[in-house]
Amino acid sequence: MTDLIRGCDDAFWPRPIYTLPTRLTWERAPDVTLVGDAAHLMSPFAGEGADLALIDGADLAREIASGPDAEASLSRYEKTMFARGAKSAAASQRGLDMMFVKGPPRKLILFFKAMEIASKVARPFARIPASGKGK
Numbered sequence: 001m002t003d004l005i006r007g008c009d010d011a012f013w014p015r016p017i018y019t020l021p022t023r024l025t026w027e028r029a030p031d032v033t034l035v036g037d038a039a040h041l042m043s044p045f046a047g048e049g050a051d052l053a054l055i056d057g058a059d060l061a062r063e064i065a066s067g068p069d070a071e072a073s074l075s076r077y078e079k080t081m082f083a084r085g086a087k088s089a090a091a092s093q094r095g096l097d098m099m100f101v102k103g104p105p106r107k108l109i110l111f112f113k114a115m116e117i118a119s120k121v122a123r124p125f126a127r128i129p130a131s132g133k134g135k
């Protein structure tokens with residue numbers, strides 16, 4: 001990996017990774033809420049930030065449509081969103097801790113080896129159609 005970086009023939013730009021605190025919540029502010037990264041910015045090591053932004057938007061729309069008023073809708077939305085964001089933020093922190101270690105990232109290597117084994121185990125089942133019947 002380090003040879004790969006040393007071998008780059010173009011400028012190499014280190015990028016900072018910004019995050020919000022893992023269990024960030026806030027007091028309800030009338031008629032205002034946040035979705036996506038604005039609510040729960042996390043490192044990309046859970047690979048879920050875009051998914052969360054989309055599901056936040058869908059949940060918020062559903063809660064607004066369910067009424068009876070903005071305050072009730074936003075309270076319900078934030079309760080769900082805070083719990084979901086915290087879970088993913090904790091996962092992304094674990095991923096970040098696994099990536100950036102002094103010396104070889106042994107936990108990361110084990111993680112990918114486990115994924116490889118899991119994909120081999122799951123492969124025969126992937127061919128079975130959802131209905132359980134053949135074509």
Ligand SMILES: Cc1cc2nc3c(=O)[nH]c(=O)nc-3n(C[C@H](O)[C@H](O)[C@H](O)COP(=O)(O)OP(=O)(O)OC[C@H]3O[C@@H](n4cnc5c(N)ncnc54)[C@H](O)[C@@H]3O)c2cc1C
Pocket residue numbers: 035036037038044047048049050051052053
């Ligand atoms: C390297 C990297 C890899 C990632 N990999 C994954 C992945 O594999 N899977 C995954 O699900 N997520 C991933 N993410 C996270 C994902 O990109 C974000 O969580 C997602 O884009 C958040 O969407 P958002 O709409 O909340 O915010 P953004 O996508 O940041 O959208 C906010 C928008 O608002 C605009 N804006 C800001 N200020 C203003 C203003 N004052 N007026 C008008 N417009 C403004 C910005 O220009 C931007 O277009 C990754 C992120 C990074 C950095």
